[in-house]
Amino acid sequence: MAANAAPVIAIDGPSASGKGAVAQKVARRLHFHYLDSGSLYRLVGLAARHAQVSVTDERRVTGLAAALDVRFVDDDIYLDRQLVTDAIRSEEAGAAASEVAMLPGVRQALLERQRAFRAAPGLVADGRDMGSVVFPDAVVKIYLTADAEERAARRYKQLIRKGMDASMAALLQDIQARDNRDSKRAIAPLKKCSDAIFLDTTNLSIDDAVEQVVARYAAATQAP
Ligand code: C5P
Secondary structure (H helix, E strand, O other): OOOOOOOEEEEEOOOOOOHHHHHHHHHHHHOOEEEEHHHHHHHHHHHHHHOOOOOOOHHHHHHHHHOOOEEEEOOEEEEOOEEOOOHHHOHHHHHHHHHHOOOHHHHHHHHHHHHOOOOOOOEEEEEOOHHHHHOOOOOEEEEEEOOHHHHHHHHHHHHHHOOOOOOHHHHHHHHHHHHHHHHHOOOOOOOOOOOOEEEEOOOOOHHHHHHHHHHHHHHHHOOO
16 A cells, blocks of 8 residues: 555445445444445446447447546435436346446446545445455455345345335346356456455344454554
């Protein structure tokens, strides 16, 4: 890590593993900035749909990713000045995100945008390649996961709470398809880095996971 670079806590893992909730809570506890890198891929997927561009058209989707007009305001996200906070959370947006995320041009276009979130006093970043590609010098790297069935159940509750339609069987199928695509893709696949700490939240509450991450950070930054 460059001497003056703000510390980063990288939290990677599959979809619906709880990493977003854990990362946000850790950021709040430490008064750090927060990057939800998945939202950027979701925004690119949505931008492609708005522009009626196929998610497999690498040249045009990369152009959209590079020019993404996005604003994060408190807990809201605006794309081209349109409020898209809920729109990017749909299963359809998640599937489109994992399609555009396979395109090397898109990943390259989003790299600097993600690194720009790094600022004092520190950053908590969640995604798939935070520890491996975007912030390889992160002071703490966590690989957060849970059983696919448990993740589908969590997603189900989340969607129902928001008044959205959901089916457990379809969600499980979608999660498994996304895991498969994310871990098998050629570029920046989802995988646990050798220096990441494995945290299984199948039987662990979000708050317990937060405690563990904060403790790891304290241990990693404590003066000898
Ligand atoms: O984390 P979330 O489910 O919002 O991410 C949506 C999709 O974006 C993932 O399925 C993955 O394909 C992609 N993604 C990625 N790299 C990241 C974050 C998300 O490829 N750092």
